[in-house]
Amino acid sequence: MGKLIENKWFLLLIIALTWGSSFILIKKSLLVFTPYEIGAIRVGVSGLLMAYIGIPALRKMSKKVLFWVILAGFFGNFFPMFLFPLAQTQVSSSLAGILDSLVPVFVLTFGFLFFGIRSRWIQFIGAIIGFIGAGSLMYFSEANREESQLFYAFLVVLATACYAVNALIIKEKLQDIPSLQLSSAVFSVWMVPSFIILVLSGFFQNFEASTPTYEALGYLGILTIMGTAVAMILYYKLIQNTSPVFASTVTYLLPLVAVIWGLLDGERFTIWYMVGGILILIGIYLIGKNKKPKLLS
Structure with a gap:
């Protein structure tokens, strides 16, 4: 099992299966819980489960490292957890999943703009094609119908941009911290704000013991443990x-x-x-053509 965990293709497959299933789990959880409750539970419970490792790890970090951990946690482990359920109140889980594939496009763009990572022209063409694909999805799909709003599809795009910032911070600033300690630390940091949001949302006052509630809680439990805590450790x-x-x-x-x-x-x-998804995947393929990015001098 240890060798499998070190295999990049195995990790890629497991993450894809867990995160790819997150959108339908969010959809099922929304039948009972609000987007704010879903986001707060995902982050808060994950932090609670991982605090045993996360809090000691935080105490050993320098102020500089702690700054980057807090920032990475906000963009990768906190803010997007609220954006996705908010978006899925108006867009389907399928559309959210397709738009989420924009992450490499933003990794390339932000890597060049903020981290000085040199890219080839073919990669920039890929980024443009990816954005065109996302734009067509947002404009022509159900997100543009009268009973829905383009704004909610944009929330998914914003979440993917956050994931890209998170990935770049981890690679450029937090490379030397073991993935378990790193993921535990970021969830521990954002655990308290999440529980504050959960209390303010009225979750405990409005909780009703019923079959639909327990079913939604079950979906949310799977989403929290597998789609949030475990998947994030593997992703880091x-x-x-x-x-x-x-x-x-x-x-x-x-x-x-x-x-x-x-x-x-x-x-x-x-x-x-199909059209938007294919354009995004073509863009991702072109972005992946560069094997040895270099820092600008």
């Missing part, structure tokens, strides 16, 4: 063992998993899903 390890761009190619598989779950749940799949 994958970034450290490879690169942010390679780790973000999990988005090749993630949309497929999300769409399959959506179809099984009776969601509508339009031609624009």
Whole structure:
């Protein structure tokens, strides 16, 4: 099992399956809980489960490292956890899963703009194609219908941009911290704000013991443990063992998993899903052409 954990392709597959299933789990959880409750529970409970490792790790960190840990946690472990359920109140789990594949596009863009990572022209063409694919999805899909709003699809795009910043910070600033300690630390940091949000959301006052509530709680439990805590540990390890761009190619598989779950749940799949998804994947393929990015001098 130890050798499998070190295998980048095994890690990629497991992350794709867990994160690809997150969108349908969010959809099922939204039948009972609010987006704020879902996000707060995901982060708060994950932090509680990992505090035993995370708090001692935090105490050993310098102020400089702690700053980057807090920042990485905000962009990768806190803010997106609220953006996705907010978005899925109006867009389908399939569409959310396809749009989430934009992460490598933002990794390339932000890596060049903020971290001085040199890229080839073919990669920039890939980024443009990826953004065109996302734009067509947002404009022509269900997110543009009268009963929905383009704004909610944009929330998914914003979440993918956050994931890209998180990946770059981990690789450039937190490379030497073991993945288990790192993921435990970031969840421990954002655990307290999450529980404050959970209390303010009225979760404890409004909780009703019923079959639908317990079913939704079960979906949320799977989402929290597998789709948040475990998957994030594996993702951090994958970034450290490879690169942010390679780790973000999990988005090749993630949309497929999300769409399959959506179809099984009776969601509508339009031609624009296919067109937009293919354009994004073409963009990701072109972005991955560069094997040896160099720092600008």
